[in-house]
Amino acid sequence: MSPRSLLLILATCLTLGAQTPATTQLVQSIPVETDLADPALAFAKDAWVAMIRGAKVSVDAAEFYVTNRPGSALEPVLAELEKAGARGVKVRFLLSAKMLDQDAVSVARLRRIPGAEVRSFDLSAVSRGILHAKYFVVDGREAALGSQNFDWRALEQIHELGVRTTDPRIVVRLAELFTIDWAFAGSGKLPELPGRPALTLRPGVELVASPPFLTPKDIRPAIDALVELIGQAKESIRVQLLTYSPVAGQERYWPVLDNALRAAAVRGVKVRLLVSDWVLGGRALPHLKALTLIPNLEVKVVSIPEAKEGHIPYARTVHSKYLVVDRMHLVLGTSNWEESYFADSRNVELVFRDSPLAAEATRIHDRLWNSRYAFPLDPAKAYEKRKVD
Template sequence: MILTRPLRGLFLGCVAGAAFGLAAVPPSGLSHLVQSVPVETGLGDPGLPYAKDEWVAMIRSARQSLDFGEFYVTNRPHSALEPVLAELEKAGARGVKIRFLLSAKMLGQDPASVARLKAIPGAEVRSFDLTGVSGGILHAKYFLVDGREAYFGSQNLDWRALEEIHELGVRTTDPRLVTPLKEIFGVDWRFAETHKVPDLPKPGIPSTARPDAELVASPPFLTPGDIRPSLGTLVELLGQARQRIRVQLLTYSPVAGQDRFWPVLDNALRAAAVRGVKVQLLVSDWVLGGRALPHLKSLTLIPNLEVRIASIPEASEGHIPFARTVHSKYLVVDDAVLWVGTSNWEEGYFLDSRNVEALFRDPVLATQGAAIFDRLWGSRFAFPLDPGKTYEKRKVD
């Protein structure tokens, strides 16, 4: 999705920020990865829990509050999301305060499920609308439990995200992640009520220190100054890679608007390959037939840079719209740093829309992320992109 951006001058990126080392640090033990994989693929990591189970457990533990920032909600009978929604109803019945932010542009996806959320005792649902501001959307997917624990990642509040899509998220009690996420929710909750961009604290003097767990966010104009903007942080991280970069995404595109080239991340990947870093880019077959395909093909011509396409076959039940794909959005650098987020790598996600990402300078989590990547990269579901081949567009809807 390419989004308009009249607020171009508000980019507060940190590209010129101080460099940080990728030295090994002890894992905090406060965060762990959570997966979803399409059924009938065998792509699950036996050492990682599944979102459908973690979500139920987290909601069940709530005693005071549940705060959700979600792109949309959609369910079907007897799906893996049904126990999650049922647990939310139980939480409301026992007096837990529940607040939902949903993207205004996606409210029509499943009106019955939206109505179900609104019917939960004590629940409040607000619509998040950036149409008149940047043209962006609420694309983040996260929730907070009692202000002490958080979940964020690529899974939408969608039954398909729990059963039929390759996804990656994080469950955490780390205050370095939970506290800024609470701050972001507070900003967005007020914005959804007032429809006015708040006057947020400006960035302070950049610190040369980089914590081993850090939450970053977009868009810059709606992100408090004590939280670094995602784009500048991501470019900085790619610039520090010395050995290997693994990237897995739904979509990747340096094309912005109707006809404009947006080279920020494209340049960072090319520069890494030129300096000898092994770059592996894995994207879903949703890019086939799209405007970015020629650019992706051009990347394959660069030494040290390989692009593969992940293609998940239809389920035995038949075609499921907007499913059977790779939707994870993460990056592993030098087997030492893991980036997990909600943004596809396109301009609008970083400069127009609300997304949240986490950066872990933790070799244990990075190794787990690398294992997830390598399992799919080397599977029968991934193939090298051939720059000389013509591809048919994948049926999505």
């Protein structure tokens, strides 16, 4: 897609957006048998079905992997994709090459959708990274993006947060990234990404992405946006993640985000970091414990009890990935806070400044922070590693 084509598409979308106000809403996923659902928010499983059901021309999806279970919340989503293909909607699906074996039956099911095409996204020749983004675009007019993988567990057994949006500032950019990644998956060759003058957009919303070597020059690296926003915090910072680690590679220290959080706490900003109990027993645990010794910086670990049906591998956890600054600004996306997600892998984050979405995300964070599932990380305590698989 040429720069001129993108400008024309963007101009068209902005014109339509002026006629029909864009909407963006948070969508949640909550582990069943918990009381963590926010009554004011829609569920991702319902939003996804509605979006695909309304598709008339195309569904373009970039997903880490696909995993289904008969009768699960993902089944209606897959069924709607099949119906969309049957009525002539063009379905294109990008999946991470390293995760194709997670559910070969569901991958084959996607390939059987009439007119559908599935491509494997493999970065192994150019980096250690993966396709870790999780989003899809419908008809070039609406998009879903967030922490939810295309996984039945992500819709009913994991705490997740995403967005559903018709905002052209987001949809056009996601469509552009998909075009780049779709071409890369087809050729295996990194595209040329010539510099372009930054597009003049309405303020307030920005799409940022990783890795830099696969991202247009006028889309900022996600890590830069995160550090900038943390640096601008005046009163409070709330973060929720699956994992957080300033350790990279072979025990190499990667202090970028760690330093930013520490500096904020030192200047008096109240920092609250929520992480999943997957960090217990991991190599980042000593660093997380060290954070708890800094005034104004609190760390809590979230542990979701097993489901009544018994242990479900890679489930019953918190997987949301977002940052709220001063209850006014929100960054929501697909990256855990570790170096490889920003330097090597395809991830996408959305920055919302002065947005009511930030207040909603604050409410979600506070609900979990004060819940019976969260406990303060004790720097003096030895923790057992949680069974994940």
